Amino acid sequence: MTDLGFAIAFWILAVVCVGSALAIVLLRNVFRAALFMVLCFVAIAGVFVTLNADFLAAVQILIYAGAIGILLIFGIMLTRNSERGSPSGRLRIPALVATGLLLVTFVYIALNTTWPLSSQPPLEQTTAGIAEALFNRYVLPFEVASVLLLAAIIGAIALVRER
């Protein structure tokens, strides 16, 4: 019964996810595309919930749907004539070739990877598990990532500062 429930949830989320992802690419209206991107993020958070990764789901909504989605919409609003969509340029055909190659690569990798299945039961307290992993075993990469983000923030401030 639970398996069926999870299957139903997965398929609904998958359809929403892929549908909204297609809408991002196909819609001419950039603002609507951005909203579909937020929907896509929320659907991915739903997938995390079905995988018992509740902390990740909350962070996905907080950072991707909340913060990044809003920043993106800010960017759209501050761009002139953005509601007309991207203008057609000379780079259309090279872009098509590049993205086509990328798609083929991704599909090839996805089909040729043996996805390992963990037999361990899911954690009850995911927050504590993530914290232990981040601050014990992977503390160096974590700190490196923090420094990288800090550098990015300082760089952004330096770029937009009035002289």
Added chain:
Amino acid sequence: MSFWDYVVNLFPNLGSLIWGWLLSIVPWWAAYLIMGLVGIIVILLFVIGVVIVLIWVERRGVGRFQIRLGPNRAGPEGIFQPFADVIKLFLKEDVVPALSDKWIHWLAPVVVFVPTLLAFAVIPLQDGALLADLNIGILYIVAVTTLTGIGIFMAGWGSNNKYSLLASMRAVAQMVSYEVPLVLSLIGVVMIAGSLSMVSIVHAQGLPFILFQPLGCLIYFISATAELNRSPMDLLEAESEIVAGYNMEYSSMKWGLFFLGEFAAAILVSAIIATLFLGGWQGPWLPPYLWFIVKTFIVYFVLLWMRSTLPRLRVDQLMGFAWKFLFPLSLINIFIIGIELILWPSLPWPLSLVNIGLAVGLVIGWSRLFKLGAGEYREWGYGLGIAKGMALTFIHLFRKPITVQYPEQKLVMPSRLRGYEFGWDQQRCTACQLCANACPHGVIDMTIAIDEKRKRRVEKLEMDLGRCMFCGLCIEACNRQALTMGMDYETATYRRGDLIMDMSKLSRGVSQPSAYARVKKAAEPGKEGEEE
């Protein structure tokens, strides 16, 4: 189980009762589904019910803070006012701008309202009385409520109105900025409790966390006020600058949904503060859910109090306050509580005194870093002025309202009032027509007849009060004091024609002559008028 025990554990008992009954008639998954739906409907009804009560509390309460009465006509003490408001909202026309993005315009109120509603799922009314005890409770609330910002953007963009767009950008910038101190101020509580779950946090509070986290509580309260876009941080609806905010192009129930979402968010914030800082449902004597409601209401009262006291901030001050005041203080707060937890993991109670002292010192000290407009410093920081203002409005709460209830009570008017009525004394009038000539609007229509003894007589006199501007020049022009002005100010009619005063109406005189007309009467002929 005694009756009292049953009352104390009302919600868990009720839940298990319905659960057992459902299990006996349907399979467990259907029961699970039905319980979920029932929970959602209960939360929705709860929120709407509380909002209806709070609209009344808010309108009457803000009135009392400002020594007014507030709306008191619909029903006893105005308790039907919210219902009247809601019915009015439902009956209004739903106007959608012609060039708006219809889908986004339609969806925006929903996206604003639903996240707030979702967040209520993890608020515990009492132990075991909540929809879902998530391990990540408080993180879930923070995450879900950020989606409100997208709804505000959608409203601003979908309306196709530059003021809406401007207001929504401003609102979202404010929300994003205040999100940072808001989340950081909660970390202290999470560190003490050692859990993100709302229920565990309440269980961890032997003493309410406000004693150990006064600074965190203050920062959360202020940032949450900004998130709610309530006064004094209600810049997004600053009528003087951006007309009415992101919801300007909304009407009818769509606008009502924004309104509902705002109130629901205010309740949510009050409930979160009650749960995280005030000990949640814990308390002596009363049933736990009542304690929870009382605490929530106390926090809401403070929100209301602040709203009716403090003036609105300027937009750059608002951003500076978030980034230069709340953000560093919330980081310091995390450091302090971290050090304390390392040194004394059990947090003995004297630490609360230390923390309160530190909080007061930090707030006053940090605010001294800020300059006033002219570049001068406040000797005691900025807290004192706010405290004084808050004390003043609190005293207002107990004063007699100065509202004059108009039709029953009349305002006392100044004695020189140039009112809405005129009297004409036929005996005194010499038909000189000076008044008609003096009138700048041609209000006075006077025709005269001259009889065979060359005596002038008024044939027709009409004054069109619809055009009169009550300058009093006709009164001054009349040297026989035949025209008088009255004190009445409530002449309203259904037809314009009723405003034309003919000779018979004018001859009736005035109810109470204005001192403006009496001045001339008392004066000696030839001398200019003096006050009596």
